[in-house]
Amino acid sequence: MSKQSNPTPVTVLTGYLGAGKTTLLNRILTEPHGRRYAVIVNEFGEVGIDNDLIVESDEDVFEMNNGCICCTVRGDLIRIIEGLMRRPHRFDGILIETTGLADPAPVAQTFFVDADVRSKTRLDSIITVVDAMHLLGEIDRAHEAQEQLAFADTIILNKIDLVSGEEIAAVEQRIRRINPTASILRSQRCDIDIASLLDRKAFDLDRILEVEPGFLEEEHDHEHDDHVTSFSLVERGPMDPGKFLDWLQMTVQAFGMDMLRMKGIIAFSDDDDRFVVQAVHMLLEGDHQRPWKEGEDRVTRMVFIGRDLPRDIISDGFLKCRAIRQAAE
């Protein structure tokens, strides 16, 4: 257990939309590496879904849903960390999962410019997860993805099952143009040695100051890409599984180019299990997750994040997938 005088190590998990951050977080929370973490999760979108996709564990998980961690909620981040520091013996480190659209600079800066936070914590590592299949298609127009790579000391080149050896080499080359020094680990579903990622003193302030000389001085003025927006769909009645899955497949095909990310928890008619759907562009996954709990609201919630997605069309199609109840019911 850490002594109070030792600063608590902080690991920041970043990476563009759908790269595999939650997959990595779930491994960190379940694999036996002998450390306990307090976890801070920030998500983009009005309806919280990420927290439902994180494995249930003994760890304390704090959600920050009221905005982007790198902009409006930084004060919240400081407050959460200060709260955690009042009970330092409950955990060995802090993990922060940022949204896919976060600039990691202001998050990292928090650990240097806030005197109270700086005295009690130590930024240990910035780990950036990369989607080997989609990075090259997005990187030139996604400023945030470039920042995430530039700030990383460790890059996890994930989803190597979806690309060829030559494609992996091309992605690595592109990463190296942005960040020549970070260690790059290849993975499938983030299957890396978790213990080797944690508490490793990898963050190097001197290197960051080379990349961004004003890092410690100014307030970072971060601008998000205005074309990337998000909307949510919520429905309290059950959905028809056949109609819903057909519609979703069609939607992903039709709008996948601009659909950066989709996630949903679906309540199907005549089904006692929650169904989880996720897409990154046209790659769609869906599976039963766990039974609905006693008293849990069986509500369908979906979040779409994309470039100029036609909300009305998607919403209309969604509503047509509601299960029709028999008049006798």
Ligand SMILES: Nc1nc2c(ncn2[C@@H]2O[C@H](COP(=O)(O)OP(=O)(O)OP(=O)(O)O)[C@@H](O)[C@H]2O)c(=O)[nH]1
């Ligand atoms: N084929 C394949 N799919 C993967 C791999 N890693 C993650 N996925 C899938 O990719 C999707 C996104 O993974 P997440 O871990 O939720 O990604 P994220 O970075 O947390 O996504 P955000 O919600 O945008 O923050 C999910 O459907 C995962 O099951 C991989 O190595 N190979």
